[in-house]
Amino acid sequence: MNFSSPKFLRFFIAKLIKKTDEQTFLIIVGSIIGVCGGLAAVILHKATHFTFHALNGLSIPDYLKFFVPTIGILLTVFYMKYISRETPGHGIPDVIYAIARNSGVIKAKLMISRVITSTLTVGFGGSVGLEGPIVVTGSAIGSNIGRYLQLNERRKSILIGCGTAAGIAGIFNAPIAGVTFALEVVLGEFAPTAFIPIVISAVCATEIGRIFLGDKVAFVHTPFIINPFELFLFVILGMICGIFSVSFSKIIYKVENFFHELNVSVFVKALIGGAILGILGITFPSTLGEGYDTIQSLLQQNVSAVLQSDLEHSVTAFFGDPILIISAIFLLKILATTVTLGSGGSGGIFAPSLALGSLIGYIFSHGINLITQAQKYVLDEKFFTPLNETNYSLAAMTGIIAGALHSPLTSIFLIFEITGGYDAILPLMIVSTISYVVSKHYEPESLYTKHLAEQGNLIRKSTDIGVLSKIEIKDILEKNYKLATPEMTLGELVEIVKVSKRNFFPVINPKNREFFGIVFLDQIKQNMFESELYDKILVKEIMETDLEVVNIGERMENVMKKFEITDAWSLPVLDENRFVGMLSKSTIFFKYRNELILQNKS
Known part of the structure; x- marks a missing residue:
């Protein structure tokens, strides 16, 4: 017998399946997927951040910086059109579709291609995140391992869930959020059979990420202290986040449809999108990239670090307060994200949603502080002390994720893990739940599932x-x-x-x-x-x-x-x-x- 042949490997695996119960077998395979997904997350993180910081560190005139995002999107479109031959987008709907309609089959090339395209898009300044590409990559790893092992559709779906959890856990150092995202968003069910393999996969990916990227929370924030009066404000913030989440989803679809209906080549669309991003990059640099620097600055109450251009500093100095510029950055971040996706960029909306949440939380709380002049005139120290703007940025991050993605559990656990904000449990739950309820009322489907539902392709296995x-x-x-x-x-x-x-x-x-x-x-x-x-x-x-x-x-x-x-x-x-x-x-x-x-x- 040729012991190096794939046939021998399949023979060995078949024997392993016979000698172990299904749950044990899925745990073993899930751990392998976790390691692979964790390594993919490390590669994607390092490649993207190296590219982004290397380009930002170049001593070049502003007019040359204008072309950087355009080059990134052009390279992304070229790679997708002529090399990987795939459609652009954030990719997670494709994973859900594969489970619902394609028997859990995801093309093998997606194990590599999304790492390359998202590095080109985000590394060159595209205003999208890495969670979409890493979920596609991890899911493709799970699907193709399942296909190689000749597993049935149900088992392949579980392995896709393992890959999803591994990707999120590895990229965010957030194993619990990885598990809940896989179950809540991608699989759409909390199946007992799937739970343990997905947990093991997330744990393995997290450990791989910690080995290569370090074990630290992504965002450091000031202590989360509130008084009972503020709970009412968090209710209002939750409603605002829910309404904005619906609007954000509609804007994304409208911009994507606008670019789709343009009767020009994909390269012209990339040039249009790149030009818009180039202008934003010169005038409002904080609108480009994933937005994590903006989040960190707001959580540490270092608002001046968000303002990077001469225009931003001039307007702030003229009005004496940064709220107008922060509001402009908020609106232009929406434009940057939608244009990046619509013009052919590759990336996810997870990270931009977090950035938008931090901005909307700051605008809300800082606006209240300005209106009441709480910094100078404390009306009642017991009930009306100045609001800690960090708290509201943190809570709104949860609200936007819960509202836009219809994933309240994932949003709560993600913020817990990436900020260490376990003392914020009550406000986070309030904002997340209310945002989800409001968003669900006005838009029954999430950003990921709207098109699938309209096409009749949103099928959860546990439903009729x-x-x-x-x-x-x-x-x-x-x-x-x-x-x-x-x-x-x-x-x-x-x-x-x-x-x-x-x-x-x-x-x-x-x-x-x-x-x-x-x-x-x-x-x-x-x-x-x-x-x-x-x-x-x-x-x-x-x-x-x-x-x-x-x-x-x-x-x-x-x-x-x-x-x-x-x-x-x-x-x-x-x-x-x-x-x-x-x-x-x-x-x-x-x-x-x-x-x-x-x-x-x-």
Whole structure:
């Protein structure tokens, strides 16, 4: 036997599967995915930050800095169009789609390509984050290991969850957030079978990240101390975050659609986007990149560090307060993020959401401090001391993530882990929950799932639609019926009725199987025993033609809606108007029950 061959490896793995229970096997594979995902996160983090700081450290005139983001997006578009041949975007919807509609299959090239494209985009100043690309990378690792091991769809989905958790845990040093993101956002369910492998994968990735990137919280902040009066303000902040999250999602889609509808080449779109980013980079440098420097400055109450250009300092000096410039940076950060994604950049919206949250929290709290003049005139020291603006930046970060991504648990745990802000549990929970509820009320789907839901591709495996999606119409077609033709007489039809066990008779052209309608037994009962009518009535005169029909490739959830509307128990199935069989509601229910049993076992 050739011990170096893939066949031997598969043989060894097959033996391993037989000798270990499923949970143990998934834990072993999950830990491998965790290590691989952690290494991918380290490579992506180091490559991106090296590129970004190297370019920022160059002593070049401002007019040359204008071209840096353009070069990054052009290189990204070129790589995607001619080398990896993939579509741009933040990628997480593609992972959810792979689980829902593609049997957990993600292309192998995505294990590498998103690391390269996001390094080019973010490293050159694109206003997006790394979490989207690392989730795609980790998920692709999980999917392709599952494919190599020839695992079923359910197990591949769990391994995709492992890759997702590994990516988030490795890039943020946040294992709990990685686990909740995988379960809450990507898989969309808290399945007991998936939980332990995903946890192990996140732990392994976190340890790999700590070895190479260090074990430290991403953002240091001042102590989180509030008085009871401020809880009401956090309620208001949660509502603001929820409303903004909906607006942010809509702006992203509108800008993406704008670029999509431009009748120009992808390179011209990249030039347009790059030019906008170039202008922003010169006038408002804080709008470029992931935005982590902005977050850190606000959490340490070092607002002056956010202001980097002469224009920003001049406006601040003129008005005597930075709130107008911070508000401008907030609005322009939205523009920078949407333009980066719309013009062809590769990256995620996680990091920009955190940056926008920190900005909106500062604007909210600093605005209240200005209005009340609390710094100079304390109305009541017990209930109206100056607000600690850091607290509100921290809380709003949670609110934007919860509202935009519809992931309240992930938002809370992420802020806990990247800031060490465990003393902020109550305000974070208030802002996160209220933002999520408000956002969900106005926009039922998240940034990641809106397009999928509109296309009918958002299917969670534990739901009714998820179970129905596993049922193929061609697998449950019924053939035990008798056919009739339009020119057949009533007498000939009666002879067919005598030997049939069904109460319906599809009417077709026997030469090409063109479908005309159905004769139901109830329609001919009154004439069946009047033999004098046998030669006078033709089938085409009594058949039912106004029928709801099912297409052979139609989705089962649509089929069930047709059954509900018509109140029928059987519907004809066509393939381009060619009759292929009948579909029974009772057969679907039987198949549904079997699929449910299989899912519960797996």
